[in-house]
Structures are given as structure tokens and as C-alpha cells.
Amino acid sequence: MRTHPHDTTPTAASSDALRPEVDADRSRWRRRLTRPRLAAMVAAVLVLGLGGTLGGVQAAKASTQRNAVAAHDQAATALTAALDEANAAADEASEVTGLGEQVTDPDTITALTQALEVVADLDAAPDTGQDAPWRTWTAPDLDVATADLTTRTTDAEAAAQGVRDAAEAVRASHTAWVLDTAHATWSTTHDALTEAVASAQTLLADSDGRVADAQTRFDLTDAIVNATTTLDAGTDETDADALDQATAALGEARGPLDAATAAVTASVAAWQAEQDRLAAEAAAAAQRSTTSSGGGSKSTGGGSSSKGNNSGSSSSGNRSTGSNNGGSGTSKGGGSNTPAPQQDNRSTWEDFTGVPGDRGCDGTSSNGDVWLC
Numbered sequence: 001m002r003t004h005p006h007d008t009t010p011t012a013a014s015s016d017a018l019r020p021e022v023d024a025d026r027s028r029w030r031r032r033l034t035r036p037r038l039a040a041m042v043a044a045v046l047v048l049g050l051g052g053t054l055g056g057v058q059a060a061k062a063s064t065q066r067n068a069v070a071a072h073d074q075a076a077t078a079l080t081a082a083l084d085e086a087n088a089a090a091d092e093a094s095e096v097t098g099l100g101e102q103v104t105d106p107d108t109i110t111a112l113t114q115a116l117e118v119v120a121d122l123d124a125a126p127d128t129g130q131d132a133p134w135r136t137w138t139a140p141d142l143d144v145a146t147a148d149l150t151t152r153t154t155d156a157e158a159a160a161q162g163v164r165d166a167a168e169a170v171r172a173s174h175t176a177w178v179l180d181t182a183h184a185t186w187s188t189t190h191d192a193l194t195e196a197v198a199s200a201q202t203l204l205a206d207s208d209g210r211v212a213d214a215q216t217r218f219d220l221t222d223a224i225v226n227a228t229t230t231l232d233a234g235t236d237e238t239d240a241d242a243l244d245q246a247t248a249a250l251g252e253a254r255g256p257l258d259a260a261t262a263a264v265t266a267s268v269a270a271w272q273a274e275q276d277r278l279a280a281e282a283a284a285a286a287q288r289s290t291t292s293s294g295g296g297s298k299s300t301g302g303g304s305s306s307k308g309n310n311s312g313s314s315s316s317g318n319r320s321t322g323s324n325n326g327g328s329g330t331s332k333g334g335g336s337n338t339p340a341p342q343q344d345n346r347s348t349w350e351d352f353t354g355v356p357g358d359r360g361c362d363g364t365s366s367n368g369d370v371w372l373c
Contacts, residue, residue, distance in 0.1 A: 075146045078150075085156070086119045089119070089167075090119045090163050102174055103173035112167055115165075125152075190246075193250050200257055200260070203261060204217060204220055207267070211270075212271040220263070223260040224260075230249050
């Protein structure tokens, strides 16, 4: 079969011959198309990468700033809480600063005063409001400020604890002082009551049979028993409240004992005054009796009386003198024996004779003699 000279339909042989040339042309076109694309793609990638890097840097910076602000805010809040705690401790401790000398160790008061001064010197915490100036600070500045706030928080917490410890030391010292004071008061009261009981017992023994009112001795006996019972009761000497109660009980026992002791003392004094009065009256009576016997015109000797005789000299006026066993005497009326005038030195018959009655000193004895009072 013939073929047309312009027939372009390749035959198998001709196709195989043309393939290398066609493949080469295609490769050239591909290279021409790929290079620009690659350049564009690389450029795009570079642009995107640079933009992403810049965005990442900005995002990281913003995150750092936010974290710094948050850390500063948290530190400021913590400092505020620590300062509040320190101030509260100082307010509570102020209750014991006025104890003054009511402590066993004065150094505790000094230490508390110093601890309170530390709290007073603490600076206030920064404002944590949204308009606080520090919120505009850079992250590095905020980091420095946050570290300072953390240190101040630690100092404030230490100051609060220092005040609490110092106040507790003052309270302990005051408690010891209260116990010492209570014990000293109880001991003094106890010793005083012991001495009072001993004195009352001596008075009770010495006043036996020497009181004007015996009931006072009975009352004193009861008071001694009550006081002794109270003394023997004892108390817990390590408890201030118990010591105070025991001291009060000792005081309650001391009152009746003192009153009973005073009553017996007064009764003894009254009895003694009566004895002194009786003794004085007896002495006065004896003195009057002696004076009456030696100064009268009647004398006795050996229990009998003698009258003057009529012998002797006489003088005018019927006055005669004579002698008797008791001495010389004088008689009137020509030797008659007339009683001398009565001397009324006592007011009643009882005063002279000791015998009750209303007779005066003009009474006579059974033998007719006149009582010379």
C-alpha cells in the first residue's frame, strides 16, 4: 500500500525515532516553568517564616510581660497579708506591754518593745489595683521589684513571729510573778495566823480563873480550833488561784480569832481592875482601923481596958491625970471616966465592920463601947 507523501501519521518506526527529541523539548519547558515557581515559593516561605518569627517574638514578649505582672501582683498580695499578720500580732501584744514591773524577768518587756519597733518600721505593700503604676513597668523591672517584695514578705512574717514570741515570754514571766506574789502573800498570812494562834493559846491558859466573863474564854477556844483547822488544810502552792483562795480562808479565820483574843484580854483587864479595887479598899480599911485605934481616948491592952485612977495631981477646972496599963490618960469631972467624942471617918456601918447594913458609925458594941469610925 502506498502512502501519501503528506501523510503525518507516524509509523511505529518513525515514533520511536522522534521520542528523544520530544522528551528533550518537554524537559526544557519544565525547567523554564519550574524555576520561577520555585523562586516564588521560596520567597513566600521566607516571608511567611519571617512574619511568623516576628509574631512569635512579640507573642513571647507579651507573655513574659503578663507573667511578670502576675508574679508582682502575687508578691504584693502576699506582702499585704504578711503585714496584716504582723500588725495583728502587735495589737495583741500591746495588751501585755503595760504589765511594767509585774514580771519576774524585766528583759522580756525590753525584748517585746524592740519587736514592736521592728513591726512599726515595716513599709506598706504596693497598691494592687488595676491602675497601679508598676503594671506599666517592663518585665525585667517587675522581676526585680517582685524579688524585693518577696524579701519584704519574709521579713514581715519574721517580725510577726518575733512579736508573738516576745509577747509569750512576757506572759510567762507575768504568770511566774503572779504565782510568786500569791505564794508570798499566802505564806505571810499563814505565818501570821500561826503566831496569832500561839498567842491565843497562851492567853487562854493564863486567863483561866482570871476573867470577868467566862464566856469570852469559850469563844476564844472555838476561834483557836477554827484557825488551827484552816492552817492544817494546806493548799496547792503551785497554783496562784488556789493560793489566793487559801489566803482568803486564812483571813476569814483570823478575824474571829483576833476578836476573841481582844475580848479575853479585856475580860482579864476588867477582872484585874476589880481585884485591884478590892485590894485597895482592904488596904484603906486596914489603915483606917490602925489610925482609929491609935488616935482615940480609949486604949486597950491585952484585950482588956483600964480606966485611969483618981490618984495623982489635980488642977483647977476638975482636970485630973492618971495612968493605966496602956499609958497615960486624961479624965474630966473629978476623976469620972467619960467616953471621948465619936470620930466619924467612915460613912456606913458596912464600910467599918464589913457587915452589910445601913447603920452609921454611931453604933455600939455588945459591951457598950462606941464604934470609932
